[in-house]
Amino acid sequence: MDEFDLDDELPTPVGELALQTIAMPANTNANGDIFAGWLLSQMDLAAAIAALKVTSGRVTTVAVGEMAFLTPVHVGAVVSCYAEVKEVGRSSIRISVEVWIGHRITHEPTKVTEGEFIFVAIDDAGRTRRIS
Ligand SMILES: CC(C)(COP(=O)(O)OP(=O)(O)OC[C@H]1O[C@@H](n2cnc3c(N)ncnc32)[C@H](O)[C@@H]1OP(=O)(O)O)[C@@H](O)C(=O)NCCC(=O)NCCS
Numbered sequence: 001m002d003e004f005d006l007d008d009e010l011p012t013p014v015g016e017l018a019l020q021t022i023a024m025p026a027n028t029n030a031n032g033d034i035f036a037g038w039l040l041s042q043m044d045l046a047a048a049i050a051a052l053k054v055t056s057g058r059v060t061t062v063a064v065g066e067m068a069f070l071t072p073v074h075v076g077a078v079v080s081c082y083a084e085v086k087e088v089g090r091s092s093i094r095i096s097v098e099v100w101i102g103h104r105i106t107h108e109p110t111k112v113t114e115g116e117f118i119f120v121a122i123d124d125a126g127r128t129r130r131i132s
Helices: 036-055
Strands: 016-022 061-065 078-087 092-102 109-121
Touching: 016 036, 036 061, 036 078, 036 092, 036 109
Parallel strands: none
Antiparallel strands: 016 078, 061 109, 078 092, 092 109
């Protein structure tokens, strides 16, 4: 797994906008903030969308890289997931996903987290297949 840097100073997201949604009350944890597992599933979906563009067929998540959450996500935040294909292997594809929201007070784009998702192209029987 390559290194990734949560302290980068890029003011803008890296990658293509793959998924955008709104954080809803149903997705909160016991503190009233958005549950990390929900955010993770949005990232998984965003990575899957990027993977499907390359593999044109069924894919599955085989691994997820290390992640840290830099700022809480509040109900009502517009959550944007940006995905970038980093590497395409025989059957696998490595995708970096960044999550950004508008800051609640300043509305400035704010990075929430980033992570790497590895997908594998599979056939109807769930066996790996070559990416064409
Ligand atoms: C995906 C799956 C079919 C792969 O089967 P496998 O026997 O591990 O296949 P391989 O060992 O040939 O690996 C396939 C590719 O994935 C890569 N890979 C496998 N495990 C990996 C890991 N932990 N990290 C990074 N890459 C990995 C391999 O390097 C290989 O890449 P390449 O073909 O581009 O060289 C199988 O592991 C599986 O079905 N896993 C469950 C997936 C799933 O249900 N995901 C959702 C969970 S809720």
